[in-house]
Amino acid sequence: MNSGIIGFWLRIASLFLLRSRRTTVVLSLMVLLSVSILIFLSSLAVGINDAMVRNSVSLYSGHVAGFNLAADLTPERLRIDGVDAVVKRIENRGLLQHDDRFEPVTLIASNPADEIANTALWRKISAGKYPQNGKAEILLSEYLSERLGLGIGEQLQFRRDPVSSPVTFRITGVYRTGIDKLDRGLAFCPPAILPDDNARWSAAIFLRDGIEVENIVRRYRERFSTAAQFKSWHELMPDLRQLIDLNYVSMSIVTFIVFGLVAVGVSSAFVIFILKNLREYGIVKSMGVTPFEIGLLIALEVGLMNVIACIGGVALGIIASQVMSSIGIDLTAFTSHNRYFAVSGVVIPRLTPYSLWVPPAVALGFGLVASIWPTMLVVRGRTADILRGI
Amino acid sequence: MIRVQEIGKAYRSGRRQVEALDEVSCTVQQGETLAVVGKSGSGKTTLLNCIGGLERPDSGRIACLGENIHELSRRALSMFQREHLGFVFQFGNLLSYLTVHENIEFPLALNRVPRRERDLRVSALLERIGLGNSARALPGELSGGEVQRISFARAIAHRPQILLADEPTASLDSQTAHDLVQLMLDVVRDQAASLIVTTHDPVVIELTDSIMHLRDGKVVEESRTTVL
Numbered sequence: 325m326n327s328g329i330i331g332f333w334l335r336i337a338s339l340f341l342l343r344s345r346r347t348t349v350v351l352s353l354m355v356l357l358s359v360s361i362l363i364f365l366s367s368l369a370v371g372i373n374d375a376m377v378r379n380s381v382s383l384y385s386g387h388v389a390g391f392n393l394a395a396d397l398t399p400e401r402l403r404i405d406g407v408d409a410v411v412k413r414i415e416n417r418g419l420l421q422h423d424d425r426f427e428p429v430t431l432i433a434s435n436p437a438d439e440i441a442n443t444a445l446w447r448k449i450s451a452g453k454y455p456q457n458g459k460a461e462i463l464l465s466e467y468l469s470e471r472l473g474l475g476i477g478e479q480l481q482f483r484r485d486p487v488s489s490p491v492t493f494r495i496t497g498v499y500r501t502g503i504d505k506l507d508r509g510l511a512f513c514p515p516a517i518l519p520d521d522n523a524r525w526s527a528a529i530f531l532r533d534g535i536e537v538e539n540i541v542r543r544y545r546e547r548f549s550t551a552a553q554f555k556s557w558h559e560l561m562p563d564l565r566q567l568i569d570l571n572y573v574s575m576s577i578v579t580f581i582v583f584g585l586v587a588v589g590v591s592s593a594f595v596i597f598i599l600k601n602l603r604e605y606g607i608v609k610s611m612g613v614t615p616f617e618i619g620l621l622i623a624l625e626v627g628l629m630n631v632i633a634c635i636g637g638v639a640l641g642i643i644a645s646q647v648m649s650s651i652g653i654d655l656t657a658f659t660s661h662n663r664y665f666a667v668s669g670v671v672i673p674r675l676t677p678y679s680l681w682v683p684p685a686v687a688l689g690f691g692l693v694a695s696i697w698p699t700m701l702v703v704r705g706r707t708a709d710i711l712r713g714i
Numbered sequence: 715m716i717r718v719q720e721i722g723k724a725y726r727s728g729r730r731q732v733e734a735l736d737e738v739s740c741t742v743q744q745g746e747t748l749a750v751v752g753k754s755g756s757g758k759t760t761l762l763n764c765i766g767g768l769e770r771p772d773s774g775r776i777a778c779l780g781e782n783i784h785e786l787s788r789r790a791l792s793m794f795q796r797e798h799l800g801f802v803f804q805f806g807n808l809l810s811y812l813t814v815h816e817n818i819e820f821p822l823a824l825n826r827v828p829r830r831e832r833d834l835r836v837s838a839l840l841e842r843i844g845l846g847n848s849a850r851a852l853p854g855e856l857s858g859g860e861v862q863r864i865s866f867a868r869a870i871a872h873r874p875q876i877l878l879a880d881e882p883t884a885s886l887d888s889q890t891a892h893d894l895v896q897l898m899l900d901v902v903r904d905q906a907a908s909l910i911v912t913t914h915d916p917v918v919i920e921l922t923d924s925i926m927h928l929r930d931g932k933v934v935e936e937s938r939t940t941v942l
Contacts, residue, residue, distance in 0.1 A: 608809070610807075612792045615789065615792070616789070707763075707767075708760075
């Protein structure tokens with residue numbers, strides 16, 4: 325079959341669609357809206373997962389956490405391609421003391437400016453403010469402040485063990501995240517207040533959008549000594565990982581059901597569309613159009629309409645997702661007690677290649693599959709019977 | 715030449731078996747015309763459909779231009795139809811989404827006639843049927859008589875050797891019917907084609923070479939005169 329003949333059938337199919345205006349417009353709109361809605365829903369689901377990850381990693385740990393890093397390893401060396409920021413932290417395990425009360429704590433010494441710029445813990449401060457650099461100030465959780473019976477502006481001591489000399493801190497702020505791990509045993513102070521601050525350190529590493537976290541971890545493990553440990557948020561927060569996997573499974577099931585319903589709708593519409601025009605196919609058959617050419621004509625009509633409608637649907641889906649991602653969808657009312665939305669309930673829909681190609685592929689595929697039965701009806705049926713059905 | 719030999723065709727209508735054609739035979743030479751007459755339900759259209767390959771007879775044999783068309787594969791039958799057959803249907807059966815020009819051009823394009831020649835032939839045909847100004851009209855914008863003339867132009871555009879017309883004048887006034895039949899006969903003689911036309915119309919019957927009368931699927935009379 326040469327290109328001239330395909331061109332001829334393409335022209336006939338185009339004329340058919342163009343001049344069956346109302347049917348074409350209604351059917352195209354149905355496909356267009358289905359595709360755009362599916363693309364938007366898909367981007368919304370990805371956005372919800374992103375929001376949970378963003379909330380969880382931005383609060384404290386980063387996308388990758390480095391542990392047991394040598395003193396001579398600088399944060400700059402960890403800033404490899406794909407890394408947005410590295411926050412250096414020195415973990416000091418010991419006891420907080422006030423009068424006769426003691427509470428075990430991991431006191432994190434880190435630069436307040438780095439913490440405020442890259443993490444969101446400061447947004448969870450319920451009273452007071454973040455400690456200032458160079459001052460013996462401390463930020464601790466509401467839980468610890470209640471256990472020690474202290475408030476903002478009061479002083480406490482930190483000691484590494486009961487016999488070591490204490491360092492006195494003034495409380496400048498208390499926070500509450502709603503996450504036990506952060507709310508019970510952590511406190512924050514500026515660097516260089518405690519002795520031995522040049523010991524091994526840990527890092528909260530933040531990645532740029534769209535960077536695969538496991539790739540970064542693999543590259544760190546290849547590049548740095550075995551003493552240094554790097555863990556992705558997948559390893560640090562297996563519960564979140566599971567929740568996201570669960571979300572993907574449930575999203576896939578919902579998507580499958582929605583796609584299935586859309587596909588049945590599209591298929592039925594195309595079957596009706598072809599059967600409605602059975603007479604026209606009977607006429608061309610009586611003029612000596614071969615079974616292959618009839619199949620080609622129907623496939624071109626269905627394909628052409630689907631392609632045009634899908635292009636419109638993808639464009640509309642992209643526009644809807646982009647508009648909503650520039651505004652953000654505030655779901656705070658539904659997430660305020662959810663620890664995976666501890667920082668913000670705003671969801672930013674995100675398009676992925678999957679969400680862009682699957683809906684149009686499903687529409688096109690099901691449209692073409694739907695055309696098989698009516699095509700067989702035309703090809704195998706006796707022309708006289710088809711024409712008699714006028 | 716068309717040679718129909720003892721063809722039979724039965725339909726099931728509920729529990730009843732209806733004999734649409736019962737051992738019907740006829741022969742039409744090139745350049746000859748045959749009118750098939752009979753009441754509604756006598757089997758005229760079924761005979762025409764069988765000869766044109768639109769349906770298959772239960773028994774008998776139909777040879778068109780030496781080909782036993784019901785022994786051809788689907789594709790070979792389609793190729794035979796597009797090259798050698800022209801069909802004029804009772805109600806025109808134009809493709810509603812193509813203009814008058816595109817409808818007549820369709821069989822030419824199927825037979826891969828070059829575009830320039832297609833345009834020339836279509837224009838000439840439109841002039842011949844008196845619809846030179848309607849080339850861009852869609853079938854829905856035309857009268858019954860115009861549709862029928864275009865259906866006829868489409869049937870002869872690719873210069874088929876066999877022309878089959880199923881009551882082509884049924885929806886026309888007598889003058890238009892006469893003009894159309896005369897045009898059909900002129901084309902048939904010019905192209906040395908064979909024409910089989912089913913009709914009730916005395917105008918058509920008078921102008922054909924021979925007549926075959928069907929009743930209940932059986933041939934009851936054959937004649938080569940213009941009077942039954």
